[in-house]
Amino acid sequence: MGLAASAAATEAHELEPVLVTAPAERRTDALALDLPTGMGSRLGLTPQQTPAALYLLTSEQMQERGQRSTQEALESAPGVVSGQCFGFTCVSLRGFSGALQTPFLFDGLRYPGLAMSPRGTFVYDRIEVIKGPSSVLHGLGSVAGAVNFVTRPADGQEERQLLLATDSWQNHNLGLGLGGAWSPELAYRFDFNAIEAERGSSGWVDRTAYRYVHAVGELAWRINPRLRLSLSAQKLKDEGEWYFGTPLVDGRLDERVRERNYNVSDSHMRKRAEWLRLNLHYDISSQLRLRNETYANEEWRSWRNAEVHRFNPQTGRVDLSDFMHIVHDQALLGNRTELSAEHPLLGLPNRFVLGFDWSRNRHQRASNTPFAAPAVSVDFFHPQPPPFVSTSPFLPVRRTVLDQQAWFAENLLSLTDTWRLSLSARHDRIDLDSYDLRLGSHFDRHWSANSWRVGTLWDLSPGLTLYAQVARAFEPPAQVVTLTPAQRHFDLTQARQTELGFKGQLPNGRGEVTLALFDIVRNNILTRDPMQPGQTIQIGQQSSQGMEFDLLWRLSPHLTLGLNGTRLNAQFDRFIESVGGAAVSRAGLLPPDTPESVTKLYARWQASDTLQLHASLRHVGARSANNANTVWLPSYTTMNLSLAWWVGQGEWALHLRNVFDERYLSRSYGGGAQALLGEPRALELSYTVHF
Numbered sequence: 001m002g003l004a005a006s007a008a009a010t011e012a013h014e015l016e017p018v019l020v021t022a023p024a025e026r027r028t029d030a031l032a033l034d035l036p037t038g039m040g041s042r043l044g045l046t047p048q049q050t051p052a053a054l055y056l057l058t059s060e061q062m063q064e065r066g067q068r069s070t071q072e073a074l075e076s077a078p079g080v081v082s083g084q085c086f087g088f089t090c091v092s093l094r095g096f097s098g099a100l101q102t103p104f105l106f107d108g109l110r111y112p113g114l115a116m117s118p119r120g121t122f123v124y125d126r127i128e129v130i131k132g133p134s135s136v137l138h139g140l141g142s143v144a145g146a147v148n149f150v151t152r153p154a155d156g157q158e159e160r161q162l163l164l165a166t167d168s169w170q171n172h173n174l175g176l177g178l179g180g181a182w183s184p185e186l187a188y189r190f191d192f193n194a195i196e197a198e199r200g201s202s203g204w205v206d207r208t209a210y211r212y213v214h215a216v217g218e219l220a221w222r223i224n225p226r227l228r229l230s231l232s233a234q235k236l237k238d239e240g241e242w243y244f245g246t247p248l249v250d251g252r253l254d255e256r257v258r259e260r261n262y263n264v265s266d267s268h269m270r271k272r273a274e275w276l277r278l279n280l281h282y283d284i285s286s287q288l289r290l291r292n293e294t295y296a297n298e299e300w301r302s303w304r305n306a307e308v309h310r311f312n313p314q315t316g317r318v319d320l321s322d323f324m325h326i327v328h329d330q331a332l333l334g335n336r337t338e339l340s341a342e343h344p345l346l347g348l349p350n351r352f353v354l355g356f357d358w359s360r361n362r363h364q365r366a367s368n369t370p371f372a373a374p375a376v377s378v379d380f381f382h383p384q385p386p387p388f389v390s391t392s393p394f395l396p397v398r399r400t401v402l403d404q405q406a407w408f409a410e411n412l413l414s415l416t417d418t419w420r421l422s423l424s425a426r427h428d429r430i431d432l433d434s435y436d437l438r439l440g441s442h443f444d445r446h447w448s449a450n451s452w453r454v455g456t457l458w459d460l461s462p463g464l465t466l467y468a469q470v471a472r473a474f475e476p477p478a479q480v481v482t483l484t485p486a487q488r489h490f491d492l493t494q495a496r497q498t499e500l501g502f503k504g505q506l507p508n509g510r511g512e513v514t515l516a517l518f519d520i521v522r523n524n525i526l527t528r529d530p531m532q533p534g535q536t537i538q539i540g541q542q543s544s545q546g547m548e549f550d551l552l553w554r555l556s557p558h559l560t561l562g563l564n565g566t567r568l569n570a571q572f573d574r575f576i577e578s579v580g581g582a583a584v585s586r587a588g589l590l591p592p593d594t595p596e597s598v599t600k601l602y603a604r605w606q607a608s609d610t611l612q613l614h615a616s617l618r619h620v621g622a623r624s625a626n627n628a629n630t631v632w633l634p635s636y637t638t639m640n641l642s643l644a645w646w647v648g649q650g651e652w653a654l655h656l657r658n659v660f661d662e663r664y665l666s667r668s669y670g671g672g673a674q675a676l677l678g679e680p681r682a683l684e685l686s687y688t689v690h691f
Contacts, residue, residue: 028064029560029604031512031552032056032126033503038108039128039148041422042137042338042353042410048503049412051422051455051467053131053516053548059152062121064604065614066642066655066684068165068173068195073121074147077129078514078548079566079598081620083667084202084676087242087269087303089117090593090667092623094131094520095544095570096144097593103138105148106234106275109295109334110138116273116299118149119212119238122163122175122193125152131548132497132518133451133473139357139406139428143475143495143522154189154220154230156181165686167655169204171197173686185222191215201240201269204679206261207385210240226283233277239270242303245667245674247311247318247380251631253665254380258677262309262318262378264388270302287342297332304388306373310673311380318380323373323390327366330481334359349414354407361402363481364437368392396437400481403431422455428474434483445488449474464504471497477526477538490538495522511553511560519545525575530585533578541573542591558606565599577627590624593667595635597621614642623668631672636664638678650689657682 026035033048035058040050047054055077057067067073071082071089081092091102103110104117121127128148130137138146156179163175174194181187193214201210218232243261246253275297282290307322338355372392378385408426415421432445455469476483477490501516520543527540546568553561575586590596602616617639625631639660644653661681668675 026058026060028058028061029552029554031514031550032058033505033512033514035126037126037128039146040130040137041412041424042355042408043340043351043412045412048465049420049457051453051457051469051499052471053499053501053514053518055129055131055550057127057129059121059125062124062127063688064612064642064644065616066640066653066657066686067121068171068684070118070121070127070149073127074129075618076600078550078564078600079131079568080129081593081595081598083593084243085667085669086244086307087202087271087301091144091147092594093129093144094518094548094566095546095568095591095594095596096520096522096542097591098144102144103146105138105146107150107232107277108138108148109275109277109293109297109336110146116236116238116271116301118214118236120173120175120193120195120214122173122177123151123191123214123216123234124149126150131516132499132520133453133471133495137408137424137426139404139426143473143493143520151216151218151232151234152177152179152189152191154179154187154218154232156187156220160691161688162691163686163688165684167684168682169197169199171195171200171684187220187222188218189220190217200679201242203243203245203261203676204682205243205246205259205677207241207263207265207267208243208261210238213237228279228281230279230281231277232275232279234273234275236273237271239268242267242269242305243676244305244307244309245669245676247309247674248625248631248672249311249313251625251672253663253675253677255663257381258663260381260383261385262306262320262383263385264304264306264320264323265385266387267305268302269305271300273297273299289340291338291340293336295332295334295336297330299328299330299332301328302326306376306385306388308670308673310670312377315377316380317377318383320376320378320386321373322371323368323388324371325368325388325390325394328363329366330361330363332359332361345413350411352409352411354409357404357406357408359404361404361481362399363402364396364399365482366394366396368394369397398482398484399435399437400483401433402481405429418459420457422453422457422469424453424455426451430480432480432483434485434488436485441485443485443488445483447476447492449492460502461504464502466502468500469498471499473497477524486536490526491524493522493524493538495520497521506553509554511551513552514548514550516548518547519543521573527574528576528578528583530576530583533576533581533583540575542571542575543573544568544570546570546596560604562602562604563600566597568596570594570596572627575627579628584628586627589627589629592624592626592672593633595621595623610646612642612644614644616640620664625668625672625675627671631668633665633668633675636662636678638662638664649691650687653684653686653688655684655686657684 159179161177165173179189195212201208216234220230280292306320340353410424453471474492503514523541525540550564600618619637641656664678665675666678
């Protein structure tokens with residue numbers, strides 16, 4: 001919703017105070033181009049009004065497609081491939097697949113470094129994916145894009161929802177959602193999701209049981225027609241046995257060990273996160289608005305695993321190594337203030353926002369570094385994994401305090417009724433203090449960067465918009481909260497993107513379409529010194545060019561077809577590895593876990609008022625498993641089917657995933673020595689009722 005519309009709504013509220021008017025029903029057979037979002041803009045623009053490629057997946061769409069996990073949901077977005085990596089969800093997007101290049105946000109908030117990735121989808125109102133460099137909006141570390149998980153707001157709508165689901169992995173899923181208003185001024189919202197399964201923590205092999213609990217609540221108080229205050233909190237807990245992949249033999253999977261887990265017998269990955277947010281919205285006037293958000297986050301993560309499982313051709317056994325016990329404990333406190341306005345500029349309609357963001361992140365790490373352990377091997381076909389063992393003591397390692405300040409501004413100027421100019425800028429300053437808790441030493445570091453985006457939009461017709469943008473973004477060269485003394489001299493890496501595209505409605509409301517062409521270059525990345533391979537320097541460069549598309553076509557009021565995907569060319573432009581002490585160039589090669597083609601075809605058929613069918617077919621191209629491109633993960637195609645029928649206020653649904661039981665590798669690990677297997681065929685039965 002634009003500022004003018006918001007002003008009109010505010011004046012209406014002055015006549016009859018209510019919390020929030022109920023929004024129109026969201027369609028599941030649409031690309032949500034008209035849904036306001038804060039992901040691609042601070043001005044509350046819709047994807048149609050934003051000069052960037054955005055993808056929104058609503059809770060209704062996730063329910064209809066049976067997408068109970070965030071990994072499943074993310075792969076609805078064009079060109080996105082997700083997978084587990086060392087306890088987090090890693091995303092391949094626009095030719096980049098590093099864990100730090102596609103950060104996760106919670107309700108628009110993020111912090112430097114790794115963010116805990118959620119597992120279930122029930123508590124979310126929508127998931128937003130913005131493509132390309134986005135640090136101009138969300139801070140350092142957003143080269144390939146960013147993903148935002150948006151919880152359901154306390155908007156005063158009366159709702160009682162219950163979800164019960166179980167599947168062939170003994171995956172039991174419970175969801176409860178409650179919303180409403182205690183008075184015209186006070187609204188509430190509470191959502192709870194609990195999942196427990198015998199398999200699926202990070203793969204569908206032996207010993208991958210897990211438990212997941214996520215609770216979210218919000219209270220919203222309309223103090224007067226101009227002032228609104230809300231307090232929200234969420235708590236997330238995820239713990240399970242872990243799987244780091246199956247050893248490959250000569251770069252290939254041996255089907256005879258399809259269900260084997262070679263990790264230690266007492267492996268675990270445990271995560272806890274808590275968020276607390278206080279939001280203030282104040283309409284200073286019909287054209288000037290203030291928003292202030294104070295937030296706090298505490299997060300704790302623990303790993304205890306043998307992470308590398310390498311097949312030994314000399315012995316025919318699997319050698320286990322990297323016995324790691326690591327604990328991260330961090331606390332984040334921050335505040336973001338935004339002042340937005342609608343005011344003519346040179347006599348032309350104009351909207352702008354100016355803001356300041358401050359945060360402090362205190363991160364402490366303990367581990368058994370240098371991870372020494374006795375040599376251990378297990379039988380390839382019938383492994384009897386040992387318990388975790390290490391000859392290195394588990395002790396505190398490093399405490400890092402990260403202070404970040406940022407000024408940001410965004411402006412949208414309507415040059416004509418059909419032509420708009422979008423300008424965004426952000427200045428980030430980061431101060432790091434790092435303390436070695438074992439040696440008693442200390443170092444500090446300061447970074448600053450200016451990110452920006454210049455875009456333009458041209459309405460070719462009332463429902464079709466052509467756009468173009470140029471953007472620059474920055475990210476740290478390594479995990480900033482665990483930065484070591486050897487890494488402290490590294491500068492920020494820089495990414496530049498050029499994007500051209502269009503988005504809008506097909507004639508006669510028969511569907512929607514989006515298309516984006518992009519060119520991204522990321523330089524100053526870490527690489528080996530060609531003259532001294534033992535030294536790491538910053539002269540590397542990586543690039544990606546390609547196109548993304550998303551087409552939704554309503555053949556009739558009952559039948560909708562969709563097709564989306566990406567085609568790209570990604571490569572290392574300058575990158576050197578040390579191989580046996582020698583410098584080896586990887587220039588021109590494909591970065592690992594980066595498919596250059598992804599395509600998804602889907603169909604939705606509303607057979608009757610009480611019966612609906614949904615089908616999807618997804619193809620992911622071959623990916624390299626290492627920098628040398630000597631090990632490859634084969635391409636794969638999976639098919640999902642869903643059947644839903646309504647009985648009274650409830651919906652019964654059957655979801656069949658991977659119909660043809662495709663055996664595929666989802667992501668590499670250990671430089672191509674092992675790879676994680678995707679989900680085999682699975683059947684889920686669910687019941688959702690609104691009461």
